[in-house]
Structures are given as C-alpha cells and as structure tokens.
Amino acid sequence: DAGVIQSPRHEVTEMGQEVTLRCKPISGHDYLFWYRQTMMRGLELLIYFNNNVPIDDSGMPEDRFSAKMPNASFSTLKIQPSEPRDSAVYFCASSLVRGPKWSYEQYFGPGTRLTVT
Amino acid sequence: GIQVEQSPPDLILQEGANSTLRCNFSDSVNNLQWFHQNPWGQLINLFYIPSGTKQNGRLSATTVATERYSLLYISSSQTTDSGVYFCAVWGPGGGADGLTFGKGTHLIIQP
Numbered sequence: 001d002a003g004v005i006q007s008p009r010h011e012v013t014e015m016g017q018e019v020t021l022r023c024k025p026i027s028g029h030d031y032l033f034w035y036r037q038t039m040m041r042g043l044e045l046l047i048y049f050n051n052n053v054p055i056d057d058s059g060m061p062e063d064r065f066s067a068k069m070p071n072a073s074f075s076t077l078k079i080q081p082s083e084p085r086d087s088a089v090y091f092c093a094s095s096l097v098r099g100p101k102w103s104y105e106q107y108f109g110p111g112t113r114l115t116v117t
Numbered sequence: 118g119i120q121v122e123q124s125p126p127d128l129i130l131q132e133g134a135n136s137t138l139r140c141n142f143s144d145s146v147n148n149l150q151w152f153h154q155n156p157w158g159q160l161i162n163l164f165y166i167p168s169g170t171k172q173n174g175r176l177s178a179t180t181v182a183t184e185r186y187s188l189l190y191i192s193s194s195q196t197t198d199s200g201v202y203f204c205a206v207w208g209p210g211g212g213a214d215g216l217t218f219g220k221g222t223h224l225i226i227q228p
Contacts, residue, residue: 058212110159
C-alpha cells in the first residue's frame with residue numbers, strides 16, 4: 001500500500017484566497033483525521049471521520065474551515081478565505097479500529113505545508 | 118482542559134544509550150498515545166497505551182493512569198531514533214477539541 005497520500009505537498013497562496021487540501025487514506029481504513037501543526041500551538045486535531053461521516057469537528061478553529069469526505073478514498077480540508085495565521089503543516093491520518101473503542105494505530109501522511117502571505 | 122507536560126524538553130545522547138521520556142497529565146484520560154516525528158517531519162504512531170505496559174522492539178511504554186503519568190523507554194538508541202516524541206491524551210469528553218498534545222521531547226542521538 002502507498003500509505004496515506006496528501007496533496008499538494010506545498011501550497012503558497014495570498015490572503016483571501018480559497019485553499020483546498022486533499023487526502024487519500026489507506027484502503028480499508030475506517031477513520032480519517034485532520035491535524036494542524038504550528039510552532040505556536042503545536043499539534044492540534046481539527047476533525048475526524050468514521051466511515052465517511054464527520055464525528056467531531058470541535059477542533060476546527062473557525063467557520064472558514066470546512067472538511068468533507070465524499071467517499072472512503074478521499075477527503076478535503078478547505079479554508080475560505082485564507083489568512084496568514086492559517087500558515088501551518090496540515091496532516092491527514094487514517095486508522096482501522098480494532099478491539100476496544102479508541103484502540104487504534106494512526107498512519108500519517110507526509111503533510112501539506114501551507115503558507116498564506 | 119487537560120494539561121500535558123513532557124520532560125525533558127531536550128535530550129542529547131550517544132548511540133547505544135538508553136533513555137526515559139516522561140509525560141504527566143492533569144486529569145483522568147480515556148486514551149494516551151505516543152508519537153515520533155522524525156527530522157523530516159514524518160509522524161509515526163508508536164503506542165496506544167491508556168494503561169499498562171507495551172513493548173515494540175527497542176521501545177516500550179508504561180502508563181500509570183492512577184498517578185497520571187506515562188513513560189517511554191528507548192533502549193540501545195540509534196541515530197534513526199532522533200526527532201521529537203509527543204505524548205497525546207484524550208480527555209473524558211472524547212471530542213476532537215479534547216485531544217491534547219504535549220510540547221514534545223526533542224531527542225538527538227549522536228553517532
């Protein structure tokens with residue numbers, strides 16, 4: 001398996017523009033997570049899906065952020081409009097839950113480095 | 118929310134040395150995980166360990182939930198162990214905003 005695939009790997013955009021980040025999870029995994037990492041705030045969980053359904057988006061910082069998972073093979077994280085403080089590395093991860101609830105191992109993508117100028 | 122403190126913040130060791138990384142948390146948790154981020158930024162999930170002890174090769178982890186701490190042991194360190202080790206905990210609510218990461222331990226293994 002190719003692992004979790006994220007695109008683009010790097011994105012530079014101007015403030016006010018719409019940004020779409022993409023993620024392809026590992027085939028057969030039923031959970032998908034979006035994280036953000038910045039120097040100031042460290043790692044944060046933004047939202048996660050189970051079987052393509054958003055389970056909890058309480059980590060999404062503002063209404064400018066939205067995420068979708070139209071099918072088991074694809075998810076997007078959209079920022080509209082983007083702001084300089086959104087600059088960060090955004091990671092996608094997927095997992096297959098086995099055994100007790102929350103007992104899982106996450107596999108991370110390489111991340112998308114977003115710079116908003 | 119839950120406070121997570123990791124120690125030490127930085128650690129420099131020679132290849133072959135053993136190390137212990139600590140994660141303290143301020144409240145009861147449903148889930149605790151250890152992650153490794155290598156110098157190229159790749160994140161790897163090491164352990165899911167809300168309680169008890171687990172081992173995977175040269176790495177092992179122990180969580181004492183009643184005393185609110187977890188330890189990550191690395192034996193016979195290799196240069197590939199370098200990077201940042203994060204502890205993350207889910208509070209009782211379980212929501213995305215309830216997942217708290219520590220600031221990490223930056224480990225450098227010198228040849």
